[in-house]
Every structure is written in structure tokens, then in C-alpha cells.
Amino acid sequence: MSTLNLGRLSRLVLLGVLAGSVALARGQAQSPKKVFMITDLEGVSGIFDTDLQCMPGTSPRFEEARKLLSGEVNAAVDGLLEGGATDVVVWDGHDGSQTLSVLDIHPKCRLLTGAPVSPTFELDGTYSAVVFIGQHAMAGTAKGILSHSYSSLGVQNMWVNGKPVGEIGVRVMLAGYFKVPVIMLSGDTAACAELHELVPEAECAEVKSGVSRTAGFMLPHPTACALIREKARRALQRLAEFKPYTMMSGPVEVKIESTTRGVHSYRPREGVEQVDERTWVFRGKDIVDAWLKYSAF
Numbered sequence: 001m002s003t004l005n006l007g008r009l010s011r012l013v014l015l016g017v018l019a020g021s022v023a024l025a026r027g028q029a030q031s032p033k034k035v036f037m038i039t040d041l042e043g044v045s046g047i048f049d050t051d052l053q054c055m056p057g058t059s060p061r062f063e064e065a066r067k068l069l070s071g072e073v074n075a076a077v078d079g080l081l082e083g084g085a086t087d088v089v090v091w092d093g094h095d096g097s098q099t100l101s102v103l104d105i106h107p108k109c110r111l112l113t114g115a116p117v118s119p120t121f122e123l124d125g126t127y128s129a130v131v132f133i134g135q136h137a138m139a140g141t142a143k144g145i146l147s148h149s150y151s152s153l154g155v156q157n158m159w160v161n162g163k164p165v166g167e168i169g170v171r172v173m174l175a176g177y178f179k180v181p182v183i184m185l186s187g188d189t190a191a192c193a194e195l196h197e198l199v200p201e202a203e204c205a206e207v208k209s210g211v212s213r214t215a216g217f218m219l220p221h222p223t224a225c226a227l228i229r230e231k232a233r234r235a236l237q238r239l240a241e242f243k244p245y246t247m248m249s250g251p252v253e254v255k256i257e258s259t260t261r262g263v264h265s266y267r268p269r270e271g272v273e274q275v276d277e278r279t280w281v282f283r284g285k286d287i288v289d290a291w292l293k294y295s296a297f
């Protein structure tokens with residue numbers, strides 16, 4: 001083989017190696033990234049009053065509220081797609097799935113709507129990440145706009161293994177059970193702080209800031225959407241930095257204290273026990289086991 005041919009051969013080998021690395025890089029970029037989006041209404045910018053805005057069918061400004069949520073959801077879908085998402089499932093999580101519509105939801109996502117869905121909202125280990133849009137803080141949070149835990153009138157306090165939690169905490173833990181990290185949230189300042197307590201590295205879009213439970217400073221809708229899109233994109237681009245929440249491995253005790261209006265008589269059985277007139281505990285071998293015992297009522 002002549003020197004010339006040897007040179008040609010090494011160039012061919014080099015080209016082959018380069019083509020291989022490009023294919024590899026492409027393969028990595030195209031590895032499926034399926035994202036689950038938990039949506040709620042109370043954490044959307046512009047929302048501050050349950051009766052006025054959040055009750056499907058009866059609130060005079062529900063239609064406006066629905067549009068505000070749809071806009072924020074669609075901005076998040078855009079950001080996630082820009083960040084490399086290959087599939088985005090949006091769960092209509094507010095009040096029995098009566099808010100989002102396939103008429104105006106982002107054409108590149110899938111909507112999970114209707115009731116009932118499983119107490120773990122059909123999440124499983126095939127997802128790469130969970131994000132919250134329109135999320136509110138737990139019941140009793142200072143300056144948390146429309147703060148509550150699952151039931152506005154029914155739940156005073158919730159704990160998991162002694163740790164105070166609301167919807168954010170429980171869902172971070174349930175996602176952790178399926179080995180899926182929570183990477184981003186949009187909501188008010190209080191909801192962002194609540195997620196950061198559990199997931200310090202999470203991206204948060206603070207779209208409003210409460211001055212009381214029913215008032216606060218709100219970002220204009222287009223500004224909130226731009227912020228959400230940016231945070232969602234960045235969160236998914238940083239996905240490799242996130243670990244699922246695993247602090248709740250091992251036996252779990254969910255403790256629920258009802259409000260005086262929400263007193264509920266559960267049926268005592270294995271793992272279900274009354275502590276006092278308004279407080280019950282639900283014990284399980286893990287968070288899902290304990291949560292299913294509570295959700296079964």
C-alpha cells in the first residue's frame with residue numbers, strides 16, 4: 001500500500017469514527033424523555049379567589065381562569081419540547097378534571113382528563129420527569145395564595161413520617177417511589193419555597209407573590225408564560241442533575257388532621273388508626289401503600 005493510500009485509509013477511518021460519534025450524539029439527543037405535568041388552578045397567575053374563579057360551572061370568572069391555566073400549560077409544553085421532551089402528558093388535576101380542553105391545549109401534548117384516575121394519577125416509571133404548573137402551597141402556609149391540602153375545607157394538616165406536607169410534598173414522594181424526579185414548578189412564592197425545601201435544585205417560575213391567602217402581586221399573563229417556558233426548558237436541559245426523591249423509603253405513616261368542618265370517620269382496620277377526634281394515621285410498607293389506604297376512603 002502506498003503512502004498516499006495509507007493517508008486515504010486513515011482519513012476514511014477518521015471519517016468513520018466521526019460519523020459514529022455523530023450517530024451516538026444523535027442517539028443520545030433522541031433518547032426518549034417523557035414528562036408528566038401535574039396541573040392545578042390555584043397557583044396560576046391572576047387567580048386569588050376560589051368562589052370567583054375556581055369552581056367549574058359556578059364561578060363567574062371560571063372561563064377566564066381556564067384560559068389563564070391553558071396558557072401557562074401550553075407555555076410549559078413549549079419549554080419542555082425545547083428542552084428535549086419527546087412526550088408530554090398533561091394531567092388536568094384541578095377539581096376532578098373539569099378545566100382543560102383538547103380544543104385549546106398544546107397540539108404536541110396528550111391530555112389526561114376525567115375521573116377517577118388512580119390515587120397516584122397514572123404515574124409510572126416510564127416517565128423521565130414530573131413538573132407542576134399552577135401549584136399552590138399546603139394548608140396554613142403564611143401568604144400562600146389559596147393554600148390548601150387536597151380539600152380546602154376538610155384538611156387542617158398532613159404529615160408523612162412526621163414531616164408536614166401538602167400536595168407538593170406528597171406528590172414529590174409518590175414520584176420518588178416511581179424513581180421519577182420533580183424538576184420544575186410554577187406557582188406563587190410560597191409554593192416555590194415548599195418545593196425547594198424538598199428539591200433544592202428544582203427550577204421555579206414564581207408567577208405571583210401573596211400578601212395574604214386571597215391577595216397578591218401577579219405577573220401579567222404573557223410575562224408569566226414567558227417565565228414558565230424558560231424555566232421548563234432549563235429544567236429539562238438540566239435533567240441529568242436531578243435525582244428522584246428517596247427520603248421516604250421504608251415504612252411510611254401518613255397522618256391527617258381534619259378541620260372542624262371536615263371531621264371524617266374512617267373505618268379502623270389494619271394500618272388505619274384514630275389518634276384523636278380529628279386525627280387519623282394510615283400506615284404502609286412504603287408511601288404508595290400508605291397513600292392508597294388513605295385514598296381508599
Ligand SMILES: [Zn+2]
Pocket residue numbers: 040041042093094095
Ligand atoms: Zn385545585
